Amino acid sequence: MRKVPRKPIDVEKIRKDFPIFNQKIKGMPYIYLDNAATSQRPNQVIKAMNDYYQMYNATIHRALYELGEKATDAYEESREKVAKFINASPEEVIFVRNTTEAINLVAYSWGRSNIKEGDKILLTVMEHHSNIIPWQLLAKEKKAHLEFIDIYDNGLLKMDEFEKFIGEGIRFMSLVHVSNVLGTVNPVKKMVDYAHKNGVLVLIDAAQSAPHMPVDVHDIGCDFLAFSGHKMLGPTGIGVLYGKRELLENMGPFLGGGDMIKEVHLREASWNEIPWKFEAGTPNIAGAIGLGAAVDYLNNIGMENVKEHEKELTKYALDKMMRIKGINIYGTKNVELRGGVISFNLGDMHPHDLASILDNEGISIRAGHHCAQPLMDRLGVVGTARASFYIYNTEWEIDYLVNSLEKVREVFKV
């Protein structure tokens, strides 16, 4: 991670880099508040990918000509950038499609050879479906059990339950860093430390943290960490799995095919070195290059500054939104413990109605279960509306959102 001086970020300048904000939606400037789903992408990222396609398009690792070498260099250079970004070494960074694939890789490759009948895997009730289903599949196959850490009504994890579960014998834990619904920032460093003291390996779902705050795998100490490029200014179809070297070395492959092999005979084969052992087939070269450019872009701003900007916006938004009559905001109100994600309901309005009306005002927010149905059940709601922020959002946009919500409330007689 590069050190960049702490300073407020220049939103006006940043917005100019994002072509999507140069257009009007329904005749109005576009207010995009669905960043937890996917972020927008700056020109720098789009250009990096275009350059590859237009000037050095070639496959990597095997092409023995100049452009192929250039493409290979660019792909591997992106891996180095990503590795630095999370303070890992390049061999520990595997390019995958997204967070979902990264978690599936671990459940399949590590899980299938290490989880045995009767083993327990620990998750939390605030996990995204992508951090539940792979473990359900594994547990079913191996006759293993899933345990879930509950939350308090303020959206924080019950740490005494966590310690109790660990004490009772857990084989593996997989846990979200920042909740995509509640915004809760879980104390992952502390939890990993406690888990390790009890011999439990830990995967961190960093889909909502890596884009928004400094993430250092050595500091956290986790064994695996997963995130998606498309939520951090990068393209879709590229994501990252970090794994500790000693674990990756001992894991069997995930997908089989080209590139992941060393030698192939008719009835047997040996595997390539890490990380390539886990990258079967022609990878998403343009995507990796785009992600490298996104990492450059974020580094130029500085992740501490990104985090600070979002903290200010979240504080501002919470203060204003809490004053709306009939609003129910989920999660802690303490911005030290939450990221820039605000889930809410307005009176008895269905969140889809809310999102539809705001859409008509040129405001994009999300409504629904946010791929976290077990959490919706826990909160006792069918869904929530959700506003989530990023580097290009402003206080003015939040004012506009709050204003619109006030009017919706009047018209819907909430």
Place this chain on the structure above:
Amino acid sequence: MGNRLSSKLLGEGKGGIQGMSEIYTRMIIDLYRNPLNYGEIEKPDIKAKDTNPICGDIIEIQIKLNKDIIKDVKFNGKGCAISMASASLLTEMIKGKSIDESLKMDKNDILDALGIKMSLVRLKCALLPLRTLKMGIYSYLGKSDKV
């Protein structure tokens, strides 16, 4: 932060919610607040329940028949304004009709009654009550459910 940007964006003039939204007409909001035919029927001849899992919308329709004429119909459940308004209007429309006539109703009858155009995503909400109704009638008739 953002002050200069704000005034710039403001200068370009955001509309503000005047007409609210083309799909949230006064009628739809009124029907959401005060639905028609909401409730239950004692010993219904037809009873069907369906959900729209993406939204969490859930609707149950109950019908009392007099031969093949719909003598009374009620619905209950929970959902967005579009699905609730659609259920109110649908139950109004089929009251007094034969079940055969009711089966002939389609998407356009619902959209005409609602008086709005909508995206594919919201169309699912609007059509949930009709789908539920047809499911109920078909299973009453012992036919396969082919809506």
